[in-house]
Amino acid sequence: MSKILNLFVALGCLAAAPGIEAASPRLDHLQPQGGQRGTEVAVTLIGGRVGQDPQQILFYDPGIELKSIERIDDNQAKATLAIAADCQPGIHGLRVRTATGLTNLRTFHVGTLPEISEVEPNGDFAAPQSIAIGSTVNGVITNEDVDYFVIEAQEGDRLSVEVEGLRLGRTFFDPAIAILDEERFEVAASDDSPLMQQDAFCSVVAPKSGKYIVEMRETSYRGDDASTYRLHIGKFPRPAVAFPGGGKPGQEIELKLLGDPLGEKLAKVKLPDVPPLDFRFAAEDEFGAAATGLPLRMIDAANVIEAEPNQELDNATRGELPAAFCGVIEQAGALDRFRFAAKKGEVWDVNLVAREIRSPLDAIVRLRKASGEELAGSDDNAGRPDSYIRFTVPEDGEYVCDVVDHLQQGGPTYAYRLEITKPRPAVDIVLEERSQFEATEVVVPQGGRAAVMVTANRAEFGGELNVGFGALPAGLSQETVVLAGDYNRLPVLLRATPEAPLAGQLTTITAELTDKSQPLLNRFRQQTWLVRGSNNVNVWSHYANQGAVAVAQPLPFSIKIVEPKAPLVQSGSKDLRVVAEKKDGFDGRIAVRMLYDPPGLSSHQGIGIEPGQTEAVIPLTTNPQAWARDWRIIVIAEADVNGTVRTASEFATLKIAPQYLAMAYPTAATEQGKAIDYAIGITQTTPFNGAAKVELVGLPPGVTTTPQEITKDSTEVKFPLQVAADARVGHHKQLYCVITIMENDEPVIHTIGTGELRIDAPLPPPQTAQEGLPATGESS
Template sequence: MRHATQTLVALLLSLGVALRATAYEPRLSRLEPAGGRQGTTVSVDFVGGRIGIDPAEVVFYEPGLKTVALERVDDNRTRVQLEIEPDCPLGRHELRLRTNSGLSEIRTFHIGVLPEVTEVDPNDSLDAPQAIEFGSTVNGVIKREDIDCFAFNANEGQRVSVEVEGLRMGRTFFDPLLELLDEGGQVIAECDDAAAAHQDAFLSVTAPHTGRYIVRLRETAYRGDDNCVYRLHVGEFPRPDAVFPPAAARGVEVEVAWIGGNGGKQQVRMPSEGDQYEYWPEDERGTAPSALPIKLLDAPPAAESEPNNNRNEPNPMPAPGGGVGVLAETGDQDWYSFEAKKGQVWELRVQARELRSPLDAVLRVFTPDGKNLAGNDDDRGAPDPYIRFTAPEEGTYLLQVSDRMDRGQPDYVYYVEAAERKAIAEVKIEERRRYEATVLEVPRGGKTATLLTVTRRDLGGELRVDFENLPPGVTAEAFPLAANYNRVPVVFSATEEAPLAAALAPLEVSPTEGEQPIETQLEQQTWFARGRNNRPMWSHFAKRAAVAVTDPLPFRIRIEPTNSPLVQGGAKDLKIIADRNEGFDEAIRIYTLYNPPGVSSNRSRSITKGQNEAIIPATANGNATTGDWQITVVGELNSGGRVYASTPFAKLTVAEPYFDMKVPTVNSKQGEEVELTLELNQRHEFDGEAELTLVRLPPGVAAEPTKVTKDATSATFKLVIAADAKPGRHRGLGCQAKLTVTDEPVVYTQGYSEVRVDPRPAANATADANNGSNGSQS
């Protein structure tokens, strides 16, 4: 009995291990709660599919948060004790959860300074609001047709500021509407969308009397669901609509003026490094719940000074350099002048929406006498304008900044600049599934692959891509990127001894020859909220790739080496072999990570259950780019979540045809035999014979294959036209060549010609009909 029990336990344990080994793709749907206060320790539940199976660590993108404890609650929930350091940076902190089998998507945890409370239902009536302390952050959720009301006390003359984070929580397209009411139910202030809060809402007013006030919060159209979570901040903190200047030099002390929200100012020393400073307005009464960006520059910008609203009174602006200004009233325009030499190329842009200004800027370039040389409203779908301007002559040029609708307000701040061009490589990690950012999970002893797209700006030549800070035991293999191509496949490998771990890996693009400085811009988009037509409403752009070492997979895949080329106009079979662990026989979907230009391959193939190999057919069109290409095949297993492996790189040669075949037009009649002679133009030598077969012959027309050698200059076919062959002009006639190269078949097709089949003369047709009739009677 004891032996049987031990056997059963061992069996259950082995089954448990097997089940956990196939629980791939941990999903992180939400954090409960979604934020906390500086200097506290918070119990946070990480919730999502398979997130509780073998949880290992939280991966933080920025300092300030620490994991104190981590425990599995169930398969779909992990509980983490998060320590928020006293000096933890305020605002959004991106994080992931790593399990032994995978890495979750990004979610954001939000840090504030006010005491935290939780919304308690029912609180949907002005008659029964939830009471909170003035100076609190409420964590809540808006359901369908839901209204949340909160009451607090304030004194006459006291600053009352309210801000809600809804869309910025990154859960769904949540459009909150905020109202502040007095005890009698009269609306004192309201806000729907605020540019400075990324279309979330905030308001800041002076309390008109001492007493009770109510904040009423809802979704604008009374929609809502469990994903409409929010953080509502209520207190005496400053909350300006904008700050000025919106750009400043690094390392200098600047007086920052608050525009709106009762005004104010603060002396601030800018950081000595970085491109943008997240500025948190604060005074003795509190700190704003969210920051406003200030662009950091090499030198102080020119400050707009009125009058400068026409081309006769422009403000001088350094070039390279820029200027800061405000379109403070309707119809306002700001003009700047800068000097340029003939042929000099300048990148001219206005940053307004990027700095959370409501300004919809338009930028134009003029000569001093008023000739319009260039203009732009939106750049590549973004609302801020950009112009690449080449000076036609040496001299002075004018920039005009205006609003597209000629609007103006005190918070319409902007930064306008003239920058010298520089070499930039914009890198994108391609998505495996649409609207899902790719994570790189490298199995111990195995491989995985990803595809990078590199967009060049003022950059040519062959490039190399290098990943840095990979987890121990992980390497990345990538071949040089040709000057005329923009896609880079990368294969990641992990040793069998690599520790289970994760890292955030930056990458660098550099020239393979020379020392040209290149600015690498990696921005991997996580689509948090999408609007109509899948328009991105709220996203996160990671500047480092998430790479993790995971448990070994129960299979590896490889491409059987090939020694013959894929010829333009031809086809080739790629054999994929799976090396399976004992006991693993599940189907594995296989497809090429990418195809060279002009090459296509079947993406619906699988190594079926219990089998060890499969074929991926590949074809090349007549203009496929020739050369040696390093390809890799992805193996996708869907077993309790998707997981991806890849083959090592394998060389695929795309080559010119060994000879060209010129297929002529054929004229024929029903019941006849005609000869068709192809002109052959030899390009490359080959051994033995090549078999030629006519393809796409019309119904009723037949021809036997023929064979040629490398010395042939033509090939002749005998076409047999049946008496009942379909008459007419039949397009598409081609010729397929099949030859053997290094003991492997090479097949390609050329030609798109025409076979014309004319009806036989009526007399012949009648005679045949009579013969047929007599024969049937005999």
Template sequence: MTTRPIVASLIALLATASAAKAKPPTLDRLFPPGAQRGQTVAVKATGSFDHWPVHVWSDGPAIEVKAEKEKGQLSIIVASDAKPGVHWIRLSDEEGATSLRPFLVGVLPELVESESKDQPNIALDHSRVTINGRLGKSNDVDEFSVPMKKGQLLVAAVDANRLLGSPMDAVLQVASTDGFVLAQNDDDRGFDPRLTFEVPADGTYLVRIFAFPATPDSTIGFAGGDAYIYRLTLTTGGFLDHGYPLAVARSDPGQVEAHGWNVPETAKRLAVVADGNHETASLIHPDFANTVDIRLVAHAALIEQEPSDRDHPQAIPVPSTVSGRIAPARDQDVFTFPAKKGQTLSLLVESESLGAPLDPVLRVTDAAGKTLNDVDDSGKEHDVQLAFTPPADGDYQLSIRDLHGHGGERFVYRLTIAAPDPDYTLTLKADRLTLTPDKAGTLEVAIERKNGFKSPIEVRFDGLPEGMTAPSVRSEPGKDTEKTVTLSLTATAMAAATAPSGPFRVLGRAVDGAMVERPARFAIEGLSATTDQPWLTVLKPAAPKAP
């Protein structure tokens, strides 16, 4: 009796069972979570991958990613001219795709912390570096020895919760070698700390990072785990806090002042380069370890002029965006603006979202000094937004101050005043669509109409591979489709045979005076960022059943 047919049958059965159980890949995180421009790094992808190697997509040609032979291992090549900041990576196979995960590009030399952590602290040979680390277990504290000279100013900044989605509320310290804490911060940018430290004497100093859970739980002591990844930038060179003004006219962006620490004379003014239709432009300069964004606006972009108080209010037009600063402490900036009875104006004061420490209070008064509105926080953030409906024609005053009476160079704000235009937004209920060849797939799109937008909206797929049947749908105000529509997608026999996959877009198009086109967006899992590039996977046709 031969065993070969039995063995062959078992192998076929196992292969069939394996295929039936195969699931789309998942990607929890990348480590290291970033790299320096012009470098190639080995990166571990943590997740589940039933099929390896996977296909890898990135959001631009500056990031080239290759799946290595070993499961979970990637090689990432960062172009020398890659834009510093967040880039996005997605993995896929024939079963589906992962969610997008961030990968940060920096400009300083980088260090990847050893997973073993045999040494109690890591000695650095210079003070300009970005460290990729992980607080791998409870009560973990990472410590780095940094040599510095008297008079140097160290900037230490953590990227973890805000950009990487790490579930950590980090604390950053600078200490002497005998353990005395010289500087500490835990909340400069939300849960991500940043501090500056002026070196009092030549020597070696300790930089420590530890964390608590971003969502409080029953944890006693410091928190840690595989997901507690971070990037710690240390520099005694230039580091940007903001560019001023905070907004410029798109038609004439010009230059802005560089504000931060260790700003060299040659980089005190930086050119703003408008890129396509983007709402912001990044300030990038080789003398700085980071970048900041400047808003591009289509209307007047002004700078607050002192004195701007009750007796000397600064007149501003509607619409306009004003860059201002509350300094010194207890300062108050006052503006006057024209308004028509019953014509609602939108007033927005941004500060915390820009990384500034200002907690703004917005007050609107009439010509007689009567307070009509007095607004502090809007939602979870300290930024302020107000819909103001004037009770009569005339000039009105608005004032901005800090809730706690604080002030200083970093206490900047961006005030926008405008009549709210009718508009709409589209939100995807999912960022991945998996299509079975013999079945129609559906994608739900939520519609939010703003400021009285009443035009019909045509919602459609864009950028699909060939061989797809995808009719557009129409959202009508006052009907069942006003707030939600469902798109349908079917693969033709040609598309089913090739089983394509890749990014696509969902676009809305409406006419309300002028053509208004908006992309549908999806909130990226575990982060505040959004994407307008969901992913389509067309599954391979099922193998014909054996007779």
């Protein structure tokens, strides 16, 4: 459960006076970026407007408590954090809430060692910074910078060095570390690692007593002021993988810790009853605790540990499905096999997990009949190096799975879990990004509204869904729509009462079938893009299974939709009218846009209610495939009030309907200077009252006509075309009609096409005699 810590300032629940509102605080970074568990840490929060009335920090993980928070200046605040002695080491996401909003997510990093700072100059191997073994160094690598630190160790000591660089989420920073002896011989070195990805660790047994120098740099000798690091140097255990890599929720399991230089160790861990998004086990012994935990998976299937030898079909390790078959490819070229029984028609998901538990194994899985006949195989899965097979059992019998490394490599840390489970009805839920690469936070102004879009993708089931937020701060309510069985997006509208306290909360989003016919596995996940590479490739992100919601000070404006009284038809257009109410003292521009466009509809994105105005219209157009049904729509309004603020309209209903009529266009031909009647056949499907105006559009230069009228009984409309003597010659294939039907005093505009008009140049007049010759009967 996430821990949410409220800290209100004296006037935190009061509305801001007109003219002093602030908005959209940001958090660029924290200084320092981490602290030792079991201590209190003073942290400076740095970012635009983060110092304007800071009130609360929302922590995504338990173990950190906010003791105090206060303003330094508009763009800085000071917070005192108390880190519990049993706080999980590693990454902790957080957001700051001010009186006017929520910041973006940043990370705070919890360590296990006393914290110190890098002291320059320390870029000379001969003059390194002296530190005590058992320290976390906070430093920065600038361009072509190398930092050196010297420690004392005894022969036989375990010497562990680990760096957090890219994982701090500030910039594309690829650290490299090395442990050197006094003669500058390399004892150990690391750039990337399966456990740390682009960060690194070394863990060795000191070969002799004496001084050791730790080298810290960027792998290509690049760097800048944002290339900060946390370098953990101590005698702590540093296993690379925990085997068997997981278990059932709520189960106590015994782990074999692989890869530590002092050898394998055993540890017991009680898994949570409710699996979190990222659960890690941090190894500890009498010399300390690892700075980064080992990831563990939780599924409702028993572990089946491989029994060697198991490389042949007839000695494959047996298990009963569902199961997690667990093993290690300990030697290069090794093959592990597992055998199980299955019945015809059963469907099983065969999921090989290795990189997800930070194993170096790049596995290939092959599925066979017991006779050895291969049925399916998998190398990578959706661009990831782990493997997946959906297996429909062809007949009753026994089957065998092979596990090998893609490059025929192996080693003591090449662990894996081959999880074979039945598909489960599940829904993957995403809080859609408001701006690309920005995780959406929900801020609701007192007495106002906010709206967001949610995507709910169904897996292994269909049907209508009820989707919505869980617990919300006091004074907030929500309204949603039923998510149709053939669609995966829906708007959620949140309202705050004028008296709602200023507060923030982390919550989740859930979905259930409207008929409650079966339970669904809900998988809500929000990605925060922290570091992106070339072409915006994801390099490092934070993932959370909760979203942030807050109540903020009221805004100086509100908006509403003038609900359409007539439908918008396929291949049609409509102006959506939006009205603003501006409070005294505010007359800024209010940008308005649709929260979302239903399939087949396009809305103009550049509309605003200008200063001195209170209304605007958003042009809407549809294509022929627009989904015909009633849509619940919302308009979002944004303005600059010392930063961007936003609110939402109430729901309105927009009906998208099929066209009321169809038209059959002829292919007509005429000559320059010759008028023609262009008759278009009409088939009507939806009766309408009164006369409809029909305009023929797309005529070539030199051709004119006049609008016509039709009624619900018309079967044809005829346009008299006036064709000038210099009308453009050629085939003109872009003729179409714009039909305006009035319904409930609103236009229902159809655009229906297309027709063709050919214009030819007239033939020359016939000649009666050959030019230059005398007529018949004349003498020469």
